[in-house]
Structure formats: C-alpha cells, structure tokens
Amino acid sequence: xxxxxxxxxxxxxxxxxxxxxxxxxxxxxxxxxxxxxxxxxxxxxxxxxxxxxxxxxxxxxxxxxxxxxxxxxxxxxxxxxxxxxxxxxxxxxxxxxxxxxxxxxxxxxxxxxxxxxxxxxxxxxxxxxxxxxxxxxxxxxxxxxxxxxxxxxxxxxxxxxxxxxxxxxxxxxxxxxxxxxxxxxxxxxxxxxxxxxxxxxxxxxxxxxxxxxxxxxxxxxxxxxxxxxxxxxxxxxxxxxxxxxxxxxxxxxxxxxxxxxxxxxxxxxxxxx
Amino acid sequence: xxxxxxxxxxxxxxxxxxxxxxxxxxxxxxxxxxxxxxxxxxxxxxxxxxxxxxxxxxxxxxxxxxxxxxxxxxxxxxxxxxxxxxxxxxxxxxxxxxxxxxxxxxxxxxxxxxxxxxxxxxxxxxxxxxxxxxxxxxxxxxxxxxxxxxxxxxxxxxxxxxxxxxxxxxxxxxxxxxxxxxxxxxxxxxxxxxxxxxxxxxxxxxxxxxxxxxxxxxxxxxxxxxxxxxxxxxxxxxxxxxxxxxxxxxxxxxxxxxxxxxxxxxxxxxxxxxxxxxxxxxxxxxxxxxxxxxxxxxxxxxxxxxxxxxxxxxxxxxxxxxxxxxxxxxxxxxxxxxxxxxxxxxxxxxxxxxxxxxxxxxxxxxxxxxxxxxxxxxxxxxxxxxxxxxxxxxxxxxxxxxxxxxxxxxxxxxxxxxxxxxxxx
Numbered sequence: 001x002x003x004x005x006x007x008x009x010x011x012x013x014x015x016x017x018x019x020x021x022x023x024x025x026x027x028x029x030x031x032x033x034x035x036x037x038x039x040x041x042x043x044x045x046x047x048x049x050x051x052x053x054x055x056x057x058x059x060x061x062x063x064x065x066x067x068x069x070x071x072x073x074x075x076x077x078x079x080x081x082x083x084x085x086x087x088x089x090x091x092x093x094x095x096x097x098x099x100x101x102x103x104x105x106x107x108x109x110x111x112x113x114x115x116x117x118x119x120x121x122x123x124x125x126x127x128x129x130x131x132x133x134x135x136x137x138x139x140x141x142x143x144x145x146x147x148x149x150x151x152x153x154x155x156x157x158x159x160x161x162x163x164x165x166x167x168x169x170x171x172x173x174x175x176x177x178x179x180x181x182x183x184x185x186x187x188x189x190x191x192x193x194x195x196x197x198x199x200x201x202x203x204x205x206x207x208x209x210x211x212x213x214x215x216x217x218x219x220x221x222x223x224x225x226x227x228x229x230x231x232x233x234x235x236x237x238x239x240x241x242x243x244x245x246x247x248x249x250x251x252x253x254x255x256x257x258x259x260x261x262x263x264x265x266x267x268x269x270x271x272x273x
Numbered sequence: 274x275x276x277x278x279x280x281x282x283x284x285x286x287x288x289x290x291x292x293x294x295x296x297x298x299x300x301x302x303x304x305x306x307x308x309x310x311x312x313x314x315x316x317x318x319x320x321x322x323x324x325x326x327x328x329x330x331x332x333x334x335x336x337x338x339x340x341x342x343x344x345x346x347x348x349x350x351x352x353x354x355x356x357x358x359x360x361x362x363x364x365x366x367x368x369x370x371x372x373x374x375x376x377x378x379x380x381x382x383x384x385x386x387x388x389x390x391x392x393x394x395x396x397x398x399x400x401x402x403x404x405x406x407x408x409x410x411x412x413x414x415x416x417x418x419x420x421x422x423x424x425x426x427x428x429x430x431x432x433x434x435x436x437x438x439x440x441x442x443x444x445x446x447x448x449x450x451x452x453x454x455x456x457x458x459x460x461x462x463x464x465x466x467x468x469x470x471x472x473x474x475x476x477x478x479x480x481x482x483x484x485x486x487x488x489x490x491x492x493x494x495x496x497x498x499x500x501x502x503x504x505x506x507x508x509x510x511x512x513x514x515x516x517x518x519x520x521x522x523x524x525x526x527x528x529x530x531x532x533x534x535x536x537x538x539x540x541x542x543x544x545x546x547x548x549x550x551x552x553x554x555x556x557x558x559x560x561x562x563x564x565x566x567x568x569x570x571x572x573x574x575x576x577x578x579x580x581x582x583x584x585x586x587x588x589x590x591x592x593x594x595x596x597x598x599x600x601x602x603x604x605x606x607x608x609x610x611x612x613x614x615x616x617x618x619x620x621x622x623x624x625x626x627x628x629x630x631x632x633x634x635x636x637x638x639x640x641x642x643x644x645x646x647x648x649x650x651x652x653x654x655x656x657x658x659x660x661x662x663x664x665x666x667x668x669x670x671x672x673x674x675x676x677x678x679x680x681x682x683x684x685x686x687x688x689x690x691x692x693x694x695x696x697x698x
Contacts, residue, residue, distance in 0.1 A: 077587060079511055102590050110588035116581035118600060128599075129589040179585070186589060 016260040017250035021049040021237065025220050026071060026108075026190060031085035033066050033075065040066045044085075044246040046239055048190070053212055053221040055231035055252070058241035059267065064224045067241070068192050071222065072108035073101045089190070106133055109188035113195040115175035117167030117182070122159050125167040125178055126150060129186035145185055153181035154211055173204025180211060184219075191215065193223040197230065209234050228268055232256055240264045320677075324670025330459035330472060331419040332411040333385055333448065335364040337393060341405045350401050357390035357397075361412065368453060369444050380441055384448075386413040388461070388473045413461065414454065416471040416664035418445055422454060425663055436663070462671060466639045467653065471664030474657070476672050478639045482552050482632070482647030483621060483679075485640060489556020490563060490620050495613050497560075498567030502609070505568070506575040507597050526565035533562045534626030542630060549631035550646040558626045563616035570612020574605035607694040614687035618680045624651035650676045 024047035033041040041063045048054055048071075056064040066075070073094060075081040087094050094104050106129075117125050126146045129135075136142035146163070150156040155177045159170070167178050176196060183191060193212075197205040212221060212234045225231050231238050231252065238255040240248045240263070248255065248264045259265040278286075337360050344355045362382050366372060372381050389412035396410070397403055417436045420426045422445070432439055448454050465475030509515045537558035541547045547554050578601045586596045627633065632648050633656065640647035648656070650672060657669040 072588065074584070074587065077583075102592050104590075105588060106590035110584075112581060112584060112588070114581055116579075116585040118582060118585065119604065128586075128591075132589070132591050132595055132599075182585075182589065 015045065015246045015249060017248045017255070019046050019246070019249045021047045021052070023050045024048065025050045025090060027086075027088045028067075028070070029086045029088075031067070031070060031083065031087060033063070033070060034080075034082045034084075035078065036080040040244055041070075042244045044241075046246060046249060048220055048222055049237075050220050051216060051218070052236040053216045053223060053234050054237045054239060055235035056222065056224045056239050056241060057226070057228060057231050057267070058247075060226075061243075062241040063244040064239075064241045065194055067246075068194055068222060068224050071190070071192055072105050072110055074105075074110065076101055106186050107188050108190040108192060109183035109186060111176070111179050111183055111191065111193045111196045114199050115172055115179055117170070117175050117178050119166060119168055121164045122150075122167050122170070122178060123163040126181050126185045129182060133186060135186070149181040149185035150178075152184055152215070153177045154207060155181055171204075173200050173207060176200060176204065176208060177211065180208070180215075184215070188219065190220045190222065193221065195224050195226060198226060205230070228256070240267060242267070320670050320673055323667055324672075324674045326423050327462060327667040327671035328459050329423075329456045330461065331414040331422045332455050332457045333389075333414045333418075334409065334411055334453040334455065335361065335368065335385075335389070336407055336409050337361060337364040338407045339393070339397060339404050344397065344404050350397070350404065352394065352398065355394070355397075357393040358387070360393060361385055361389045368451065369447055372444075377440065380438060381444060384415050384418050384441060384444060386415050386472045387470055388413050411455065411457065413472045416662060417441075418454075419472060420663050421445055422449075422456065425667075462668070466637045467635060467648070467656070468637060469635075471660075471662050471668060474665070474668060476650065476653060476675060478636055479648050479650045479653035479672070480675070481640050482555070482636075483649045485552035485643050485647065486555040486559060486649060487617060487621060489553055489643065490559040491613070491617055493556070493560040494563045494567055494616065498564050498613070498616075499571050499609055501564075502568050502571030502575060503597060503602070506572050507593065507601065522565050522568055526569060529625075530562055530623055531625040531629065533558050534629030536561065537626060538629045548644050548646075550634050550636070550648075551644045552632075552640060552647050552649075553643040554630050555627050555632050555647075555649065556643070558630060559620040559623060562623060562626065563613075563620050566616040566619065567609075567613050570615070571605070571609040574608025574612065575601055577608060578604045607691045610694070611687045611691050614683050614690070618683045621679060621683070622651055622676065624649070624655055627652050628655075650679070 026048040028044055028046045028048075031041060031044045032039065044063075044067055046054075046067075056068060058064050069075045070083055070087060071094075075083060083095060089104070089107065093099070118128065120128070123146055126149050127136075127142055130142060130145050136145055147156060147160075150159065155174060158174060159165075159178075167175065170178060176199075180191075180196075197208050200208065209230065212223070215221060216236075223231075223234065235252050237249065238252045239246055240255065240259075240261070242263050248259060248261045250260070255264065256268060259268060339360065343360060344357075345351060362378075362385075365381060365385055366378070369381060372378055392410065392412055393408075396408065414422075417426065421428075421437060421442065426435060426437060428435075428442060437445070445454070461473055462475045464477055465473055466478030468474040505515065505518065509518075537554060541554045541557050542549055547557075582600050582604065583596055586600050591599065627649055631646075633652050634646060634648065635656070636646050636648055638645070654669055654672045654676065657665045657672060
C-alpha cells in the first residue's frame with residue numbers, strides 16, 4: 001500500500017482510504033452511471049463485505065443512492081439510466097446478460113427511505129416475497145416464515161394479534177420494521193437500506209439501528225444515511241461520496257477520527273451540508 | 274417606494290388591494306356557479322313540466338259485449354277474423370247515443386285508441402270462457418282525447434285549427450260526465466315499443482336496444498381499453514412511436530361522434546356485412562367511441578399509483594407483470610371503473626353515430642337479441658321530437674327523463690364504486 005497523501009484536497013483523483021475489505025461479497029469496479037447526459041457516478045470502486053454494515057454518506061445529490069440502486073439493478077427501471085463498469089455478487093457479474101434482475105433482487109433486498117408497505121394486511125405484506133418466489137410449500141411453512149421474519153424485525157410482539165389488519169395502519173416506525181420484515185422474509189444475502197430512518201422519530205430510529213446490529217450477523221448491509229451519528233453507531237466501514245465521486249472509504253473509527261481527505265473532514269465536521 | 278416605510282407599513286398598504294382582489298374573485302366564482310345552477314334548474318323544470326304528464330294517460334270505461342257470433346262464428350274461437358274493433362265501436366255507440374250518420378260515427382270511433390281492440394283480444398286469448406259475456410274494461414282513449422283532458426288542446430280555438438271537432442269535444446264531455454274517463458298510470462310507455470299512435474308508443478324497445486348496445490360496448494371496451502392502458506403505461510418502450518400513439522389516442526377522444534358512425538357504416542356494415550340497425554353494430558361503434566376515454570382514464574389511474582409501491586414490489590424481486598397485476602391494477606381499478614362508467618354514460622347518451630348505422634328506423638318490436646333491428650333511447654327522443662302529434666311532445670320529455678335517470682344511476686354507481694374501492698396507502 002503506497003503512502004497516502006495527508007489530507008488531500010484534490011477532487012477527481014483516486015479514492016483515498018481503503019476500498020478493499022476482508023471477505024468481499026459484492027465488488028464494484030469502475031462503476032459509472034449516466035442519467036441521459038448527466039454523469040451521476042464516476043469510476044466508483046468499492047468492496048462490500050459479508051456480515052458487516054457499510055454506510056454511504058455524503059451531501060445531497062452526491063450519488064450515494066444512485067450507487068445503492070446499482071447494487072440490485074433498481075436503476076433498470078429508469079429508462080435513461082446507463083451503468084458501465086462491473087459489479088459482482090459472490091464473484092459473478094450482476095450486469096451480465098444471463099442475470100435475471102428478478103433473481104438478483106431476491107438475493108439483494110432493499111428497504112426504502114419512506115416506509116412503503118403494500119395496502120394489504122400485515123401478513124400479506126410479509127408473505128408477498130415468499131409467495132412470488134415460491135419459498136413455502138404450504139400454509140404452515142408460510143406462517144412460519146412470516147412469524148420468524150416479524151420476530152427478527154422486532155415487530156412480532158406488537159402485531160401478532162392483528163396480522164390481518166392493513167400494514168398501512170401501523171405507525172411510521174412499525175411500518176419501516178414491517179418493510180424490513182418483508183425484505184428478510186425472502187432471505188436475501190445483502191440488504192440495501194436507503195435512508196431507512198429519515199422519516200422516523202428518534203425512538204423508532206433507535207429500534208431500527210438495534211435491528212441492524214442484529215441483522216448484520218447474517219447479512220451484508222449497505223445503508224445510505226444523512227446522519228453521521230447513525231453512520232458512526234451502526235457501521236463498520238464508511239464510504240464518503242461527493243459530486244458523484246467516491247472520495248474516501250475506511251473503517252468507521254478512522255473516518256470519524258482521522259479523515260484523509262479534506263472534503264471528508266469538511267463534511268463530517270459540518271462544513272459541507 | 275418611500276424608503277422610510279417599514280416592512281409592516283408596506284404590507285399593510287397592499288393589504289386592502291389584496292383583499293379586494295380576493296373578494297372580486299370569490300364573487301365572480303359564486304356568480305359563475307349561480308348561472309350554472311340556474312340553467313340546470315330551468316332545464317329540469319321545463320323537462321319535468323313537459324314530461325310529467327306523459328306518465329299519466331286517459332283511459333275510457335266501456336262495457337264491451339264479447340258477442341259469440343262475432344268472435345266464434347262456427348262455435349270455435351277464430352282470432353284471425355274476429356272483429357274486436359267492431360265490438361269496441363258498438364260499445365262506444367251504446368255509451369254515446371244519437372250518433373247515426375256514418376261520418377259522425379267515424380268521428381266518434383276516433384275517440385278510442387286502436388289499442389282497445391288488441392287489449393280485448395289479449396283478454397279473450399287469456400281466458401276464452403269470457404266469450405258471450407259483457408266485460409267492463411278500461412281501454413286507452415285516443416291521444417287527442419288525452420290531450421283535451423290534459424288541457425293541451427285549446428277549446429276556444431277555431432274548429433278548423435283543432436284536431437278535435439266541436440261534436441267530438443261534446444262527446445268527450447258526455448263520457449266525462451258519465452265518469453267514463455279516467456287518468457291512469459301510463460303503463461304502455463314502459464311496456465310497449467314505438468308506435469305511430471302516441472297513446473300506444475313506449476320506450477321499451479329503445480331501452481332494450483340501448484341495453485344490448487351498452488352490453489356489447491362494455492364487454493369490448495373495458496378489457497381492450499384497460500389492456501391497452503396497461504401496455505402503454507407499463508410495458509411499451511418510450512419512443513417516438515409511443516408518443517405518436519399517445520397523441521392519436523388523445524385526438525380520437527375529441528373526434529366528432531358522427532365520424533365514428535360513418536366508420537362503422539363503412540367497416541361493420543358495408544365491409545363486414547353485419548346487419549343494419551342492430552345493437553351489435555351500435556355497440557361496436559360506441560366501443561370505438563368510448564375506447565379513447567377509457568384508455569385515457571385508465572392511464573391516469575395507473576399513473577396515480579404511488580411509485581413507492583412499485584419500487585417495494587420490484588425490490589422484493591417481483592417481475593414487471595407481478596408488479597402490475599398484484600399491486601398496480603388493484604390500486605388503479607377504481608379509477609379505471611370510474612372512467613369506464615363515464616365512458617358508458619357518454620355512449621348511452623350518444624345518438625349521432627347511431628343515425629349513420631340505421632338505428633334511426635321506426636321499429637315497433639322490442640328487440641330480443643343483439644342482431645334484431647333496434648333503436649336507442651336518445652334516438653327515440655330524436656324520433657319523437659320529430660313527430661307532429663302533440664302527444665309526442667310530452668313523451669319526448671318523458672323519454673329524456675328516463676334517459677337522465679339511467680345516466681344519473683350510472684354516475685352514482687361510479688361514485689359509490691370509487692368510494693368503496695378506494696384504498697389508502
């Protein structure tokens with residue numbers, strides 16, 4: 001490893017810090033995303049490890065959500081979006097021709113910024129994924145999946161007597177935990193979270209953060225967040241994006257105590273909003 | 274602006290002007306609404322004022338002797354030659370004495386509807402044992418008698434300008450004094466097809482024609498419209514071609530309906546050789562007419578489904594098809610149904626294209642299938658409005674009232690359906 005320049009200020013150079021990790025599960029190499037003529041992400045390379053949380057931070061419009069949506073090919077739904085470079089999951093390119101995005105999204109689940117339960121019952125919300133993928137042979141098995149998923153999402157106690165009530169009748173925090181339960185019901189390998197707590201109050205946020213701590217024992221979790229405290233609390237590694245560039249990646253402690261790049265420092269000290 | 278003024282003073286200076294603007298705008302809005310309401314009230318008042326009387330019809334009480342030698346000359350009931358009209362006439366002669374002259378008699382006979390004979394015939398067919406007895410029956414009076422009773426014929430007018438002569442009016446008065454004239458509910462209006470005699474004319478033929486037509490229309494336009502909307506909105510690649518299709522669909526919704534009638538005439542009748550005047554062809558033409566409306570409404574309903582629901586399903590690994598059928602369609606269905614019902618009510622009120630495909634014919638029989646000659650309610654209104662008899666005027670209004678009733682019912686269904694099926698998210 002070459003000696004890194006101290007507090008570099010240049011933008012557009014190599015990502016500083018360490019984009020590599022032990023045990024990488026998803027690997028992005030030189031990823032570029034274009035929305036029409038807009039070059040939204042430039043040459044991003046990043047490794048995402050198993051059983052750990054990596055937080056993507058950066059000012060609004062820096063491309064962190066765009067990068068996140070590349071990881072399960074949600075950008076496919078945007079007609080003008082074009083992705084180049086290479087992203088692999090367990091060694092296989094997810095943008096290769098034979099890769100069915102449907103199959104990919106069963107392995108890489110996603111939790112969205114705004115809780116978005118289906119306007120169906122709580123049970124049906126959680127059972128939807130297993131149903132479409134045919135994960136349960138019979139009703140009893142499906143019941144089992146729904147219960148375990150709700151339990152792991154820390155929601156079972158609150159809803160077990162009203163599984164047939166609409167998911168939209170829950171509070172915001174409960175809805176978000178329902179969405180997490182719905183995601184883990186499919187038993188994915190990676191969970192992408194796009195600012196999962198930005199619409200929640202501090203108590204609900206704390207619950208979700210606890211949940212992430214538990215879930216990262218089994219899943220690789222990538223979380224986009226605007227809250228540096230949250231990134232500091234839940235993540236093992238942090239990636240700082242700025243204007244479509246991945247500026248710095250490192251262990252969370254290192255980023256927050258000794259950032260290598262001037263921009264990272266400005267951001268975490270509150271000089272860039 | 275004076276530099277010495279504070280922000281507060283500047284705000285207060287402009288406040289009066291802002292209030293005045295708001296007040297003027299409100300007043301204008303209220304005025305516009307009032308004008309609309311007044312027009313509507315005048316429309317309904319005139320319609321009901323003209324049409325309400327059509328639901329009543331003057332009937333005449335006659336003691337008809339069902340003579341055996343007329344009805345069953347050989348001992349057997351012979352309906353083919355039985356002269357029921359003659360029986361009615363002699364009953365009428367018995368009631369109004371002193372009419373001997375042949376031309377006077379004919380004038381007298383004109384007071385009773387030609388439907389009286391058919392009514393007697395139905396009576397005898399239902400119960401042949403009545404032959405030989407004398408039956409007291411209420412038979413429909415001629416429409417001119419009805420008009421006189423309802424006050425629609427001016428007695429003070431010169432005799433030559435009236436449809437009824439002085440003598441006839443005298444006879445009507447005699448009948449009235451004997452208590453033989455009575456205003457009763459006009460059942461014929463709802464159970465009969467069209468007729469040249471206003472007192473026998475009904476809207477059942479037109480209602481059934483409209484019914485069969487709408488059945489064809491809804492069966493075709495709803496599935497085709499929804500399928501097209503889903504394809505265009507969810508699956509079709511956005512390209513110049515899809516833009517072109519979109520513009521054309523919007524244009525089609527504004528094409529004058531008579532053009533669709535001409536198209537139907539050329540394609541369905543001339544080229545495909547489907548029967549003329551048939552509800553089937555009418556339904557096909559109205560399908561063309563309502564399709565753009567349904568497609569536009571359905572696309573709007575699909576667009577209104579929040580993208581977060583789509584993303585949630587896609588993120589779980591649902592295929593595009595599963596996203597559409599599990600999530601988008603259930604949420605968009607109320608809007609689609611509303612659009613369809615509004616399209617249907619437009620189709621129900623449409624007359625111009627039907628004129629082109631021969632549904633404007635005078636048809637007495639009530640249609641029993643999709644290929645029977647038929648007419649439709651709005652066309653019936655047009656036909657009756659075109660008829661010279663005074664009694665058709667009130668029937669025209671009555672038919673419009675019935676048509677509006679159906680429209681109201683359909684729009685109400687649309688509102689209720691939407692309220693019922695609307696789901697919160």
